[in-house]
Amino acid sequence: MGLVVQKYGGSSVADAQGIKRVAQRIVATKKAGHDVVVVVSAMGDTTDELTDLAQQVTPLPPPREFDMLLTAGERISMALLAMAIAQLGQVAKSYTGSQAGVLTTSQHGRAKIIDVTPGRIRQALDEGAIAIVAGFQGVSQDTKEITTLGRGGSDTTAVALAASMGADVCEIYTDVDGVFTADPRIVPTARRIPRISYSEMLEMAACGSKILHLRCVEYARRYHIPIHVRSSFSTKIGTWVADPEVVETARRAHVTDTPDPIEEAEMEQPIISGVSHDRTEAKITVVGVPDKVGEAAHIFRTLADAEINIDMIVQNVSGVATGRTDISFSLPRVDGQQAMTSLAKIKDTVGYEQLLYDDRIGKVSLIGAGMRTNPGVAARFFQAISEAGVNIEMISTSEIRVSVVVDEDGVDAAVAAAHHAFDLDATEVEAVVYGGTGR
Amino acid sequence: MGLVVQKYGGSSVADAQGIKRVAQRIVATKKAGHDVVVVVSAMGDTTDELTDLAQQVTPLPPPREFDMLLTAGERISMALLAMAIAQLGQVAKSYTGSQAGVLTTSQHGRAKIIDVTPGRIRQALDEGAIAIVAGFQGVSQDTKEITTLGRGGSDTTAVALAASMGADVCEIYTDVDGVFTADPRIVPTARRIPRISYSEMLEMAACGSKILHLRCVEYARRYHIPIHVRSSFSTKIGTWVADPEVVETARRAHVTDTPDPIEEAEMEQPIISGVSHDRTEAKITVVGVPDKVGEAAHIFRTLADAEINIDMIVQNVSGVATGRTDISFSLPRVDGQQAMTSLAKIKDTVGYEQLLYDDRIGKVSLIGAGMRTNPGVAARFFQAISEAGVNIEMISTSEIRVSVVVDEDGVDAAVAAAHHAFDLDATEVEAVVYGGTGR
Numbered sequence: 001m002g003l004v005v006q007k008y009g010g011s012s013v014a015d016a017q018g019i020k021r022v023a024q025r026i027v028a029t030k031k032a033g034h035d036v037v038v039v040v041s042a043m044g045d046t047t048d049e050l051t052d053l054a055q056q057v058t059p060l061p062p063p064r065e066f067d068m069l070l071t072a073g074e075r076i077s078m079a080l081l082a083m084a085i086a087q088l089g090q091v092a093k094s095y096t097g098s099q100a101g102v103l104t105t106s107q108h109g110r111a112k113i114i115d116v117t118p119g120r121i122r123q124a125l126d127e128g129a130i131a132i133v134a135g136f137q138g139v140s141q142d143t144k145e146i147t148t149l150g151r152g153g154s155d156t157t158a159v160a161l162a163a164s165m166g167a168d169v170c171e172i173y174t175d176v177d178g179v180f181t182a183d184p185r186i187v188p189t190a191r192r193i194p195r196i197s198y199s200e201m202l203e204m205a206a207c208g209s210k211i212l213h214l215r216c217v218e219y220a221r222r223y224h225i226p227i228h229v230r231s232s233f234s235t236k237i238g239t240w241v242a243d244p245e246v247v248e249t250a251r252r253a254h255v256t257d258t259p260d261p262i263e264e265a266e267m268e269q270p271i272i273s274g275v276s277h278d279r280t281e282a283k284i285t286v287v288g289v290p291d292k293v294g295e296a297a298h299i300f301r302t303l304a305d306a307e308i309n310i311d312m313i314v315q316n317v318s319g320v321a322t323g324r325t326d327i328s329f330s331l332p333r334v335d336g337q338q339a340m341t342s343l344a345k346i347k348d349t350v351g352y353e354q355l356l357y358d359d360r361i362g363k364v365s366l367i368g369a370g371m372r373t374n375p376g377v378a379a380r381f382f383q384a385i386s387e388a389g390v391n392i393e394m395i396s397t398s399e400i401r402v403s404v405v406v407d408e409d410g411v412d413a414a415v416a417a418a419h420h421a422f423d424l425d426a427t428e429v430e431a432v433v434y435g436g437t438g439r
Numbered sequence: 440m441g442l443v444v445q446k447y448g449g450s451s452v453a454d455a456q457g458i459k460r461v462a463q464r465i466v467a468t469k470k471a472g473h474d475v476v477v478v479v480s481a482m483g484d485t486t487d488e489l490t491d492l493a494q495q496v497t498p499l500p501p502p503r504e505f506d507m508l509l510t511a512g513e514r515i516s517m518a519l520l521a522m523a524i525a526q527l528g529q530v531a532k533s534y535t536g537s538q539a540g541v542l543t544t545s546q547h548g549r550a551k552i553i554d555v556t557p558g559r560i561r562q563a564l565d566e567g568a569i570a571i572v573a574g575f576q577g578v579s580q581d582t583k584e585i586t587t588l589g590r591g592g593s594d595t596t597a598v599a600l601a602a603s604m605g606a607d608v609c610e611i612y613t614d615v616d617g618v619f620t621a622d623p624r625i626v627p628t629a630r631r632i633p634r635i636s637y638s639e640m641l642e643m644a645a646c647g648s649k650i651l652h653l654r655c656v657e658y659a660r661r662y663h664i665p666i667h668v669r670s671s672f673s674t675k676i677g678t679w680v681a682d683p684e685v686v687e688t689a690r691r692a693h694v695t696d697t698p699d700p701i702e703e704a705e706m707e708q709p710i711i712s713g714v715s716h717d718r719t720e721a722k723i724t725v726v727g728v729p730d731k732v733g734e735a736a737h738i739f740r741t742l743a744d745a746e747i748n749i750d751m752i753v754q755n756v757s758g759v760a761t762g763r764t765d766i767s768f769s770l771p772r773v774d775g776q777q778a779m780t781s782l783a784k785i786k787d788t789v790g791y792e793q794l795l796y797d798d799r800i801g802k803v804s805l806i807g808a809g810m811r812t813n814p815g816v817a818a819r820f821f822q823a824i825s826e827a828g829v830n831i832e833m834i835s836t837s838e839i840r841v842s843v844v845v846d847e848d849g850v851d852a853a854v855a856a857a858h859h860a861f862d863l864d865a866t867e868v869e870a871v872v873y874g875g876t877g878r
Contacts, residue, residue: 016495050515056455057519058526065525068533069518072511076489079508080496086504087497094507 001033002168002253003125007040007135007158011175012232013077014044022173022232023084026130030090034255035125037165039135039158040081042073063108067137067148071096074134074154082132093124094132097146101164102138102157104147111138111147112215113156116164133161152213159216163223168253170220171228172212178229178238179204179211181274181424186412189425193273194259195240195247200273200367203401207365208278217241226250228257271370271377272422277415278363279408281311282336283393285328286343288353295350296327299343306342308335311363312396312405324353328394330405333359361393362411365403366418378402384421388413440472441607441692442564446479446574446597450614451671452516453483461612461671462523465569469529473694474564476604478574478597479520481512502547506576506587510535513573513593521571532563533571536585540603541577541596543586550577550586551654552595555603572600591652598655602662607692609659610667611651617668617677618643618650620713620863625851628864632712633698634679634686639712639806642840646804647717656680665689667696710809710816711861716854717802718847720750721775722832724767725782727792734789735766738782745781747774750802751835751844763792767833769844772798800832801850804842805857817841823860827852 006026013019030036050069054061061069078094085092101117124131135154140147149156155172162170179201180190196204198221205214211229220227226246230238237257240247251258289295296315303310311330319325331339336359343355364385371377381402385392390410396403406414419425445465452458469475489508493500500508517533524531540556563570574593579586588595594611601609618640619629635643637660644653650668659666665685669677676696679686690697728734735754742749750769758764770778775798782794803824810816820841824831829849835842845853858864 016492019496053455053515053519054522057458057523060526061522062525065518065521065531065533068521069515072514072518075511075514076492076508079504079511080492082504082507083493083500084496086501087499092504094504 001035002250002255003035003037003165004029004169004171004255005037005039005158005162005165005167006171006173007154008038008081008173008232009154009175010041010044010047010077012173013040013081016080019043019077019080019084020087023081023088025173025232026081026085026092027088027090030130037121037125037131037133037161037167038081039133039154039161040074040077041135041154042070043077043080046073046076064145067108067146070148071134071137071146074136078132078134085130085132090130091128092130092132094134095120095124096134097137097157098139100131100133100161102133102160103141104138104149106140106143106145106147108145108147110150111140113138113149113160113219114141116160118161118164121161122165133157152216155213155216156219159219159223159225159227162225163219167225169226169228169250169255169258171230173230173232174211175231175233176211177231177234177236177430179209179241179274180430182415182419183277186277186415187275187419187425188429190419190430191424191426192430193239194237195242195244196273197243197369198241199400200369201241203365203367203398204274204276207276207367207401207403208280208363209276212241224249230257270368270424271374272366272368272424274367274424275415275418275422276365276367277411278365279411280333281330281361281363281405282333282357282359283328283330283361283405284336284339284343285326285356285358286350286352286354287326287356288322288324289327290351291323291325298346298350299327302342302346303331303339306338308339308342312394312403314394330361330363330394360408361405362408363403363405364411364414364418365401366422367401369400371402372399380421381418384417385414388417390414390417440474441689441694442474442476442604443468443608443610443694444476444478444597444601444604444606445610445612446593447477447520447612447671448593448614449480449483449486451612452479452520455519458482458516458519458523459526462520462527464612464671465520465524465531466527466529469569476560476564476570476572476600476606477520478572478593478600479513479516480574480593481509482516482519485512485515503584506547506585509587510573510576510585513575517571517573524569524571530566530568531571532568533573534559534563535573536576536596537578539570539572539600541572541599542580543577543588545579545582545584545586547584547586549589550579552577552588552599552658553580555599557600557603560600561604572596591655594652594655595658598658598662598664598666601664602658606664608665608667608689608694608697610669612669612671613650614670614672615650616670616673616675616869618648618680618713619869621854621858622716625716625854626714626858626864627868629858629869630863630865631869632678633676634681634683635712636682636808637680638839639808640680642804642806642837643713643715646715646806646840646842647719647802648715651680663688669696709807709863710813711805711807711863713806713863714854714857714861715804715806716850717804718850719772720769720800720802720844721772721796721798722767722769722800722844723775723778723782724765724795724797725789725791725793726765726795727761727763728766729790730762730764737785737789738766741781741785742770742778745777747778747781751833751842753833769800769802769833799847800844801847801853802842802844803850803853803857804840805861806840808839810841811838819860820857823856824853827856829853829856
């Protein structure tokens with residue numbers, strides 16, 4: 001049959017009960033005839049608890065040691081999960097990132113996977129065992145030091161392993177039933193998306209959807225790995241993140257729960273896949289920049305040198321009388337302090353008048369491959385938001401996305417209005433949030 | 440200057456405060472000009488908590504996975520300790536047993552160290568760093584699996600590392616001030632022993648003293664590593680476990696706190712080093728064994744086949760009328776059930792009459808190299824115990840040890856009486872038990 005990689009997040013293995021439930025699910029997949037590789041995160045709050053311990057010792061832990069500390073978390077969950085599987089009569093062996101051959105760059109805390117050499121995992125499968133691999137961690141290729149991958153790391157481990165082993169599907173288990181057309185906490189009538197293309201999912205991840213990390217989706221797209229996002233608390237089919245031909249390949253490997261091809265063919269591809277939102281950005285306005293060649297370049301070069309990622313940029317039309325203009329841009333709130341400090345240093349060189357900082361903003365994005373060929377989508381989006389009484393402060397677009405920055409208090413209304421305007425509402429409530437721990 | 444290996448047990452690093460205190464001690468040693476390698480156990484109750492988690496998942500965890508789980512404990516403590524040292528301005532790097540080159544046999548849960556290849560530790564020292572190594576764990580030489588060393592494992596890691604690196608001293612930090620002439624909880628006037636030979640310490644460890652594990656002392660003797668047992672809660676000199684010439688070598692390396700040579704020379708070597716006791720054994724009596732050649736051999740071969748370690752053996756003089764004899768032996772209580780089951784199976788073959796089991800016994804041992812040349816030591820020991828009103832059930836002796844089995848309730852009285860009879864009492868109370876956690 002096929003080779004299935006499954007990834008379970010911290011909320012799915014929050015306690016002994018959760019670990020046993022997940023073990024049953026894994027054993028069921030094995031008994032269906034598949035080879036199974038499991039990637040697991042640290043249990044529930046373990047990472048927070050370890051971080052707290054470190055803070056008790058020092059406010060500034062050395063990154064190498066902080067990685068060594070955090071990797072204890074997956075070590076615990078993976079060993080317990082292997083035990084729970086053994087209890088059900090199957091052989092399971094757990095492997096650290098290093099043992100599983102997850103080779104990374106050497107930046108502690110945000111290492112990137114360079115290569116995966118899964119020799120020991122392959123051997124475990126050949127011996128009939130289920131392999132359990134620690135997510136979020138690896139070993140640096142040059143220095144042989146233990147590293148962690150940063151946010152979304154376990155998902156990326158799973159997809160990278162799936163790619164290196166030629167898996168037929170990478171199942172990402174979480175505490176919701178899949179990817180929805182909007183956050184169900186804001187739009188209760190949000191619909192589960194049965195399948196979404198890599199490009200659309202990338203835009204969603206970039207625009208605030210937390211369900212899959214950007215890097216993980218990029219990896220999947222590059223190696224044509226179908227991702228199946230689903231809940232570990234139910235047996236429902238979730239969301240397939242893949243282009244149609246990739247899904248077809250998975251189907252031929254008899255991987256369970258692939259979308260029905262007839263249904264898929266009959267289903268009209270919607271213009272819009274969903275509405276994302278993001279409350280993690282801030283806006284900086286540089287007021288009264290002299291309208292001379294190179295001033296904007298100077299500003300953004302300064303920010304680039306400080307390693308600050310800019311998202312959206314708006315430059316006002318220069319005032320004829322004053323010969324000055326305002327430049328606004330959005331950036332991650334965590335970089336706000338750093339950006340303001342860097343810009344303050346070039347006030348005299350640039351000759352701008354004032355710096356304004358606003359972190360009470362939110363970004364709302366409309367995503368859909370269909371908007372390429374459907375004129376008027378952006379207009380309908382802006383109109384819906386305006387009719388909801390929300391003022392648009394900034395706009396940016398791509399081929400398959402339109403984003404606006406609005407006042408933070410207007411985010412919910414804007415998301416709901418856009419969702420409704422593009423007929424995304426389900427007739428009944430589909431989204432359930434599972435998890436005994438409330439995470 | 441010298442190379443110092445320091446080992447800190449779980450009670451010394453029970454919380455963030457303890458870790459910071461230990462870090463200061465390590466930095467002080469480094470600042471005194473020594474290279475420092477630190478071996479650390481898991482924090483306080485971590486091992487118990489992890490064991491409890493495993494029990495919640497399965498009553499019988501696979502040994503490979505149980506080792507994987509437990510080794511998370513030292514990973515946490517060693518990373519935190521390295522952070523605390525960094526906080527004090529020194530560079531520290533933590534290493535797992537595997538990274539430190541601790542190569543073991545492949546028996547999970549009770550692996551033995553085969554070799555130590557401390558290339559990375561040596562490199563860390565060469566770079567001026569303090570190396571922190573996880574105790575209790577290693578990697579199996581043939582299968583490359585993570586292993587744990589079983590009871591006393593961290594002490595053994597420390598001594599093995601000290602041996603492989605040619606350290607000048609191995610300091611074992613604990614929550615008492617050293618090795619005492621008796622357990623201070625039983626004999627409040629017990630004296631700290633300034634220096635004790637490897638042979639005597641081996642006998643003490645074998646006779647119930649918990650301060651150092653047998654394997655660790657054996658390792659130290661084989662490689663001539665002086666062990667300095669002392670408290671992490673005070674700066675007092677503790678007990679040097681080493682033969683005199685080994686101490687002399689350490690002194691020449693300018694290792695701090697070596698015993699004063701003049702004091703040592705002036706000090707008359709006592710006949711008796713101390714009194715140990717052990718409440719972990721049981722006694723089995725095989726009643727009415729036919730007095731024929733090979734019957735005793737059959738009994739003990741059966742026990743050996745069941746991998747049960749016998750301690751003391753007594754065979755009564757055969758009754759002339761009956762042609763039968765009784766054989767008693769002591770063994771670890773944990774093996775009692777298994778031994779009784781094995782012996783019951785050979786009842787008909789051997790033709791004995793009855794099996795008796797008694798786990799309400801205790802063993803009291805007198806240890807001292809001086810007894811070789813002092814006749815009458817055993818007689819004085821037996822007399823002291825008799826005068827304390829305690830009945831002696833079994834006796835065994837070595838060149839430097841006399842042990843008796845008594846009723847469990849008589850252990851305290853026997854220890855105190857023997858301690859007093861050989862003038863071991865201090866004039867004032869020396870022993871202090873430290874530790875904020877009460878462990």
